[in-house]
Amino acid sequence: MKYKIAYIDESPFWINTFYQTFKDEYDIMKIKVESNCSIDEILSILKDDELDAIVTDYLLEEEGDVSFNGNIIVDAVRAYKPHFPIIMLTAHEPQAINHMDDVHIIYGKNILDGESEDELLLFKTKMKSNIDNYYTKIQDTHFKIENLITKRQKEGLDSMEEEELSKLFILLDELEPEGKGLPTNLAQKESITKLHEFVSEAKDILEQLKKINKK
Template sequence: MKYKIGYVDEDPDQVLLYQMDLRDNFDVIGYNITKHMPISELIDQIYSSDIDMLMIDYFLVDNNVLLYNGDEVARKFREIKPQFPMIIFTNEQADAFPNVEIPNIIYDKVEANENLKHFEDILVKNIVDYKNLIGRNKVVLQNLINKGEEKGLNSEEKHRLIEAQLELYRLDKRTNEIPIHLYDITKFEKLEAAKTEALKYVESLKAK
């Protein structure tokens, strides 16, 4: 199974170039970029494209197609998915550096093309690290949910449950990475209260 990468570039030929260069290990998709389209429309396209990683060309205003550059696209998308793996592609790192909030996501196109295998390894590592982050928190969350339903949770475990939920929630501000029904910590408290009431009732019967 290939990882799916979204590539934002106003030049369809550049998208096609990376589709060819990365085709052995990745499915690279482009976006329907129209003249002067609002950035919100582009962000919606990216969000709904079900990608594993995002690549963004820095100079998007070159051909007067878009009125904003890649740093703005990255910033807007990070407002929704703050830790989602992405890179900004440029031929001139010095131009991009002052404007990109997280400089270590800037990659030189020439260097990537000269050492494609290393570049592919970087892409894979970013994707795998993000998926592992989600996976670890889901395992912690599910284990605590199971324990809460079976035995109840102590205060420390409830805190860990909330932290795991918040960590997953922060990964995607539009739709959470886990089903919303898992968030109800009160169900554990209700279960514990019900068990306590049942035990009290049994004890009262014994006393009669």
Template sequence: MKYRLAYIDEQETSLSNFYSHFNSEYELIMIKVDKDSTIDSILEECFENEVDAIVTDYKLEEEGDVNFNGDKLFNTIKSKHPHFPVIMLTSWEPDAIDHMENVHLIYNKDILDGKNSDEFTIFKSKINSTIRNYYKKIEDTNNRIGELVDKRNSSSLEIPEEEELTKLYILNDELHPDGKEIPANLIQKESITQLNDFVSEAKEILEELKKINKK
């Protein structure tokens, strides 16, 4: 099965170049940024098409006639889907580095110029690895929540296990902000309600602790 990538750019030539390099190995959703584009509309198109990863250009406002660049798009995705695979591919690498917190997710478009096949192969390998790790995190989180809930239902959990389950509930909420993909043994109305309440309460506690620590 091919992974599905969204590629976001404001230049037709860059979109065509990306397509020519990746269409044989991936299903591609090509998104051209123009004056009608918004961050919300771009993300809606990506997630409605159930992409496995997003690759975006940095200098979107160069010709796209919009008021945002790839860093703002990147940060919005990470605020809503903190673990989702997002990669930046740009000709403006120094500028992108100045505006990005995680510089390891920035790559230069020179890898598509055909001069270094090894570097291009490594880049594709990194995309695949990032996607696999994302889905592995989801699988491991679901499985471990299921194990701990089964144990709690049949006997009881030790304090470290209760703490682990708390963190896993919060992680599960981050991995699935839409509330889907809850482990099978939690898919009852009462369990989902309890889980949502628990996550909300845990987040409130964490926010209060952050405020205390800032004082």
């Protein structure tokens, strides 16, 4: 089964170029940015279409007649799913770098021009690894939570293990905010209700600390 990637651009040429380059490896959803597009609409696609990654152009204002560029899309996706695979592919790298916190996700569109097979192969490898690692992180988090909960029910956890479990629940909420993350057999146990309450309190404390640090 192919991974599903959304490619966001205002240019039909680059949308078609990306599609032709990656159609054999991925299921490509083509999103042409036009005047009626919004950040909420793009986030809705991410939530509803079970995407595995997003690739976006940077300079969407160039022809798309919108009030945002790709960096705003990146910020919105990261706010919703901090660990979700997202890549910026742009012909305006210097501008993108000046408006991005994470410059490591920025790549030049020249890799699609067919001039360097090695660069394209490296990009494809990185993109697939990014998605693979995302799902590995989800699986590892599930596994660690299940092990700690099993131990908690059988023999109890020490304070460090309780803290680790709380952090894992917070991480799981970031990875899968839709609430799919917790296995059904665990979600029905009474002890998990208390842990969810604790995690909710921990998030509130973290938010308060962030506000204090900004002052």
